Amino acid sequence: MGDGHSKEDIKKHVKLYIGIFIALLVGTVVTVLAAYVDLGHKMNIALALLIASVKAFLVAGFFMHLTSEKKTIYTILACTVVFFIGLMALTVIAHFDVPTIAGSGH
Amino acid sequence: MEVPYTSKPRPDTGLYNAKVGIWLFLASEVMLFGALFSSYILLRVNALEGTWPHGLLNIPIGTFNTAVLITSSITVVMAWASLKLGQFNRFKIYQGITILCALAFMVIKSVEYKDKFTHYQVWLKDGETIRGHIEVPGIEGKPWFMTHKKLEAMEAVDHITIHPDPKPHVASAGGEAPEAHKSENHGGAEEHAHEPRRIEKADIKRLSAFVPAHSTYFAIYFTLTALHALHVMGGALVMAYLWGPGSKMWKTDPERFTNRIEVSGLFWHFVDLVWIFLFPVLYLL
Structure with missing residues (x-):
């Protein structure tokens, strides 16, 4: 049930793949154009990462079939997400954890 | 000894083994690139005001290379879909295009690197x-x-x-x-x-x-893009094998061969995914 790999399903998928391909190309052009528009430094960064995340979702979700995978894969990826967040959190903590050296002005 | 579940799903996971394997591997890859991305963030956030370079990379070339990788990502999934539909000849074409895209990406990246080494x-x-x-x-x-x-x-x-x-x-x-010579009305x-x-x-x-020693920006630029390029080369080698000698398996065990294409495709999509983040982060921001 719902494996989605019968010949009819594959034919439907192919249409979806082409749609995503076009969306990814459009996304690339939009990212480049958005970089030339001055929205303020932080907004530019946020927008670029947002577009990249949407593109990443399209690739992972459909090209890598993550929207319809088995539970084992989701479990593996859930662990990855936890560790990835931990890694980034450590980076943020490191950024704020700068020792004050007396008299150095830092 | 026969390795079980190379094509049939294992009852407990519902997946053939290689698929669990590749996802575990990709999970470790996420951490590898994640560590380097976090280094990038730390270097950038702590760079002294005005010292982080901008506009030193060639955006049109980078955009074109992004399109090349995206194209290879659709052809790799089309190659797998062709096998699912039993069309081996179409698989050969799509897989071939994917490999050519990988080569094109590497050639373009080399030209970019060369420009940096002489600038x-x-x-x-x-x-x-x-x-x-x-x-x-x-x-x-x-x-x-x-x-x-x-x-x-x-x-x-x-x-x-x-x-x-x-x-x-x-x-x-x-x-x-x-080369873009602007008129003299500056x-x-x-x-x-x-x-x-x-x-x-x-x-x-x-x-x-513009080599790694130039600045922390170029140090992390070369680290990230070179590691990514190694992944492109590795993926291209595997896909070339599966396009050439490895494709004999289609005759003896088509299901298992299709799975191999799926697994190598998953890796390839991951390489594309990394680039989706590398491109804006290094070229545009």
Whole structure:
């Protein structure tokens, strides 16, 4: 049930793949154009990462079939997400954890 | 010994083994690239005001290379879909295009790297910095990997000539090709910016090509893109094997062969995914 790999399903998928391909190309052009528009430094960064995340979702979700995978894969990826967040959190903590050296002005 | 579940799903996971394997591997890859991305963030956030370079990479080339990778991502999934539909000949075409895209990506990346290795920044002792291409007496063509230390050791050389970039210093978001000659209606100082300029060796404080030693930006740029390029090469090798000799398996065990294409495709999509983040982070922001 719902494996989605019968010949009819594959034919439907192919249409979806082409749609995503076009969306990814459009996304690339939009990212480049958005970089030339001055929205303020932080907004530019946020927008670029947002577009990249949407593109990443399209690739992972459909090209890598993550929207319809088995539970084992989701479990593996859930662990990855936890560790990835931990890694980034450590980076943020490191950024704020700068020792004050007396008299150095830092 | 027969390895079980190479094509049939294992009852407990519902997956053939290689698929669990590749996802575990990709999970570790996420951490590998994640560590380097976090290094990038730390380097960038802690860079002194105004020292993080902008617009030093060629955006049109980077955009084109992004499109090349995206194209290879659709062909790799089409190759798998073709096998699912039993169309081996179409698989051969799609897989072939994927490999060509991988090669194209590597060629373009090499050209970009070469441009960086022969493009320079000079810091003068009076505080001025100039970017451009240099000529060193006694060296044919554009010198590669020149540094002030190497210049120092060249006793016969007392000066270099620099061809400053059309848009000195203030490259904002635009990474225009140096050849793009703008008309002369610029303001005073910029008008002479294109003209070659002689610089005495004694006036040079530092000279560096756009190599990892140039700055933390280029250090992380080369680390990230070179690691990514290694992944492209590795993926291309596997896909080339599966396109060529490895495709014999289609006759003996088509299901297992289709799974191999799916697994190599998953890796390839991951490589594309990394680039989706690398491109804006390194080229645009």
